[in-house]
Amino acid sequence: MKRYDTADCAVLKKAELAPGIFDLTVFCPEAARIARPGQFAQFQVPGKTLRRPISICEISREDGTLRFVFQIRGDGTRLLSLLNPGETVNLLAPLGNGFDLGDPSRRALFVGGGIGVPPLLEAAKPFGARAVLAAGFRSRNAVTLREDFESLGCQVRVATDDGSFGYHGLVADLMDDIEFDVVFACGPKPMLRAAAGAAARRGVPCYVSMEERMACGIGACLGCAVRLRGGNGPYYGHVCKDGPVFDARTVVWEE
Ligand SMILES: Cc1cc2nc3c(=O)[nH]c(=O)nc-3n(C[C@H](O)[C@H](O)[C@H](O)COP(=O)(O)OP(=O)(O)OC[C@H]3O[C@@H](n4cnc5c(N)ncnc54)[C@H](O)[C@@H]3O)c2cc1C
Numbered sequence: 001m002k003r004y005d006t007a008d009c010a011v012l013k014k015a016e017l018a019p020g021i022f023d024l025t026v027f028c029p030e031a032a033r034i035a036r037p038g039q040f041a042q043f044q045v046p047g048k049t050l051r052r053p054i055s056i057c058e059i060s061r062e063d064g065t066l067r068f069v070f071q072i073r074g075d076g077t078r079l080l081s082l083l084n085p086g087e088t089v090n091l092l093a094p095l096g097n098g099f100d101l102g103d104p105s106r107r108a109l110f111v112g113g114g115i116g117v118p119p120l121l122e123a124a125k126p127f128g129a130r131a132v133l134a135a136g137f138r139s140r141n142a143v144t145l146r147e148d149f150e151s152l153g154c155q156v157r158v159a160t161d162d163g164s165f166g167y168h169g170l171v172a173d174l175m176d177d178i179e180f181d182v183v184f185a186c187g188p189k190p191m192l193r194a195a196a197g198a199a200a201r202r203g204v205p206c207y208v209s210m211e212e213r214m215a216c217g218i219g220a221c222l223g224c225a226v227r228l229r230g231g232n233g234p235y236y237g238h239v240c241k242d243g244p245v246f247d248a249r250t251v252v253w254e255e
């Protein structure tokens with residue numbers, strides 16, 4: 001079975017979930033058939049040589065679709081935000097290694113920061129009411145996908161940097177009074193490190209989705225190096241090929 005391929009995919013749906021945050025559903029049955037939560041796609045952007053990586057937010061094998069939620073950061077994502085239903089976009093997908101979800105009867109804690117929340121949605125599905133999402137956003141305006149997690153039965157706890165919604169402070173503070181057997185996290189590195197620490201203190205596994213700037217997306221350019229711990233000391237792995245999801249114990253967190 002092919003691991004990934006390129007395809008011109010029709011855009012079926014587009015919405016702006018919050019200012020500058022877009023929700024895109026594309027028809028790509030081949031990729032949807034083999035995609036797993038936590039994997040990503042490389043989007044071809046008209047006029048740009050390098051593709052842009054965006055995580056898979058939802059997979060529908062029945063409809064042959066993948067859903068992506070992304071934020072405008074620069075020119076590439078701005079151009080992607082201009083795509084409309086009826087147009088096509090070329091995707092290289094599915095890429096990377098996703099979340100190893102394991103036994104869905106465990107109590108799972110999902111920890112997401114900002115645009116790190118979307119990749120957790122598909123992963124939360126098998127856990128349903130046994131999952132808690134602790135999500136951090138800059139402000140009320142940026143809070144997205146809360147209802148999507150709630151409709152799975154998940155308990156959702158939100159923190160905002162400015163206190164305009166939910167708990168005023170860091171998402172890390174929300175983890176203390178939650179019972180969990182496994183952690184899945186995606187977001188800024190300090191947040192991932194805090195999630196890894198919370199899991200280590202409880203002696204439970206933690207899987208983190210890492211981000212680095214990418215070029216090829218398939219392990220050929222060595223552009224997305226991440227420092228990992230090995231039996232013979234630290235070494236460099238690649239976020240695109242060896243990740244983006246890593247067992248938190250294998251990541252070298254110190255700079
Ligand atoms: C595996 C992976 C999955 C991702 N999933 C998502 C997602 O689901 N939703 C989403 O909104 N974004 C996601 N990103 C980040 C997204 O790829 C970048 O925001 C995008 O490539 C920026 O392209 P640009 O041309 O708009 O901006 P550029 O002009 O290239 O850069 C603008 C800004 O974005 C930052 N940036 C650029 N590339 C990355 C990158 N790879 N990671 C982090 N910051 C970057 C730059 O440092 C700069 O501040 C993901 C990144 C990776 C590596």
Ligand code: FES
Pocket residue numbers: 213214215216217218219220221222223224225238239240241
């Ligand atoms: S982006 Fe080329 S090796 Fe990862």
